[in-house]
Amino acid sequence: MKKFDPRSKLIFVIAVSSLGVFIKDLYLLSAVTILSLAAAQMTGGNIIRGIRKLKTLYAMIIVIAVLQSIFNNEGRVLFELFEIPLMTTAGLERGIEFILRMTIIIISATIITTSTSREMIQGLVQLKIPYEIAFLVSLGIRFLPMLTEEIKDSFTALKLRGVVLKNISLKKKIRIITYLFLPVIAGTIKKAEKIALSMETKGFRAKKHRTSYLILKYSKSDYYLIAFSMIILLTFTYLNNKLK
Amino acid sequence: MNSQTYIEVKNMSFCYPRSQFRLEDISLQLNRNDITALVGENGSGKTTLGKILTGILKPASGEIQIGKKDIKTLDLGEIGKKVGYLFQNPEKQIFAASVYEDVSFPLEINGVSPEAIKDRTESILKELEIDHLKDKYPFNLSHGEKQRVALAGILVNETEYLILDEPTTALDTDRKELLGRMLQKLHSQGTGILIISHDEIFINKFCGRVLKMKQKGGITDEKV
Numbered sequence: 001m002k003k004f005d006p007r008s009k010l011i012f013v014i015a016v017s018s019l020g021v022f023i024k025d026l027y028l029l030s031a032v033t034i035l036s037l038a039a040a041q042m043t044g045g046n047i048i049r050g051i052r053k054l055k056t057l058y059a060m061i062i063v064i065a066v067l068q069s070i071f072n073n074e075g076r077v078l079f080e081l082f083e084i085p086l087m088t089t090a091g092l093e094r095g096i097e098f099i100l101r102m103t104i105i106i107i108s109a110t111i112i113t114t115s116t117s118r119e120m121i122q123g124l125v126q127l128k129i130p131y132e133i134a135f136l137v138s139l140g141i142r143f144l145p146m147l148t149e150e151i152k153d154s155f156t157a158l159k160l161r162g163v164v165l166k167n168i169s170l171k172k173k174i175r176i177i178t179y180l181f182l183p184v185i186a187g188t189i190k191k192a193e194k195i196a197l198s199m200e201t202k203g204f205r206a207k208k209h210r211t212s213y214l215i216l217k218y219s220k221s222d223y224y225l226i227a228f229s230m231i232i233l234l235t236f237t238y239l240n241n242k243l244k
Numbered sequence: 245m246n247s248q249t250y251i252e253v254k255n256m257s258f259c260y261p262r263s264q265f266r267l268e269d270i271s272l273q274l275n276r277n278d279i280t281a282l283v284g285e286n287g288s289g290k291t292t293l294g295k296i297l298t299g300i301l302k303p304a305s306g307e308i309q310i311g312k313k314d315i316k317t318l319d320l321g322e323i324g325k326k327v328g329y330l331f332q333n334p335e336k337q338i339f340a341a342s343v344y345e346d347v348s349f350p351l352e353i354n355g356v357s358p359e360a361i362k363d364r365t366e367s368i369l370k371e372l373e374i375d376h377l378k379d380k381y382p383f384n385l386s387h388g389e390k391q392r393v394a395l396a397g398i399l400v401n402e403t404e405y406l407i408l409d410e411p412t413t414a415l416d417t418d419r420k421e422l423l424g425r426m427l428q429k430l431h432s433q434g435t436g437i438l439i440i441s442h443d444e445i446f447i448n449k450f451c452g453r454v455l456k457m458k459q460k461g462g463i464t465d466e467k468v
Contacts, residue, residue: 153336154336154339156300156320157331157336157337158337158339159319159320159321159324160298160300160320160321160323160324160329160337161324161337161339161350161397161398161401162321162324162325162350162354162401162403163321163324163350163353163354164319164321164322164325164354165319165321166319168353168354172353175353176353179339179340179349180339182338182339182340182341182383183335183336183338183339186335186383187335190335
């Protein structure tokens with residue numbers, strides 16, 4: 001597995017994520033998805049885990065395809081009910097586009113996670129981003145999975161209080177969801193307070209200038225990856241404009 | 245299986261993903277006529293076993309029955325109505341903006357009459373000596389108070405079995421005594437109790453049976 005500098009990975013991720021957002025052509029979008037999957041494989045990203053995360057979103061293809069088919073008059077009708085088009089070729093395309101865009105974004109995230117948070121902070125600092133902001137970004141990234149875990153735990157604990165969800169009305173279900181917010185928000189604020197306190201005790205921002213033992217250096221493969229990112233960004237932008 | 249057995253574990257094994265830790269071939273019966281203690285060294289799997297017994301964690305193999313029903317057929321909410329579980333960290337099971345609401349809301353959701361909710365909630369708050377805190381915001385309370393609020397939240401459900409994970413850690417001597425007496429009272433009313441604890445004095449005073457977890461995942465009955 002090739003070890004890349006976090007900065008080159010970041011440049012590649014920004015390039016493919018931007019392409020994933022603005023490209024409209026389905027074939028070009030598919031090509032960008034394949035490229036991001038290849039890059040994730042090359043950098044050692046956990047593709048299987050990324051795809052597993054997308055599992056729940058796959059069902060959204062159908063929902064988006066149906067909604068787009070009903071409200072968007074483009075494309076050939078594939079299936080209709082009482083003269084309402086439930087599935088059109090354009091609707092189906094939008095559904096597939098959605099899942100490809102999400103795949104690109106999630107796979108990009110797996111590329112980022114191949115660097116440790118320390119490497120990522122250092123990468124951002126060497127890209128001239130202030131250390132405080134770089135640290136904030138890295139902390140935010142680390143907080144997200146903790147938040148998901150917190151919500152899952154609270155939901156388990158809530159059900160264990162003897163709340164059987166399948167037997168209750170929608171109104172009560174909505175009320176239960178509001179009960180989930182309190183422990184999650186309170187827990188997150190407490191964790192943030194603890195982190196802030198431990199940062200203070202370790203002298204965060206005590207001195208104006210920070211030195212670092214870790215200094216990142218670009219290797220040949222990093223230059224190739226950056227060049228490759230620029231080439232695909234420009235080529236796909238050109239092709240996208242041409243196909244409009 | 246005797247007539248008082250409420251939770252039965254048969255040849256149960258469990259392992260966490262990407263971890264060396266495992267519980268192997270555990271079999272045990274927990275009875276409603278016992279106050280049982282589960283002891284063992286740090287990392288021996290006491291909390292893990294408690295979480296398996298309440299359906300939070302799923303075993304890799306084996307069978308677990310709660311009240312003669314296979315745990316696999318029960319939803320977590322249904323388990324919660326039969327077995328009350330007190331987490332090591334009480335903050336995990338506090339949900340509402342006031343102590344009273346936190347203790348009473350599951351009853352309200354489950355359609356218990358307002359009079360019964362008031363009676364049950366007020367009596368449990370009084371019994372745990374937290375009735376003066378009923379309008380307080382639970383997250384601002386001390387650890388010991390939060391623990392008693394969480395305990396009230398599970399006791400109000402009048403479950404047939406209780407699993408308490410380290411219930412005495414944040415309690416002073418008087419409150420430990422109070423908890424012990426309350427558990428004895430519940431026990432005399434037919435509630436089975438499993439206490440996961442390191443508190444030897446408390447265990448010796450209130451528990452009739454001691455289960456010891458061994459480092460390699462086995463379990464032994466130390467005192468009956």
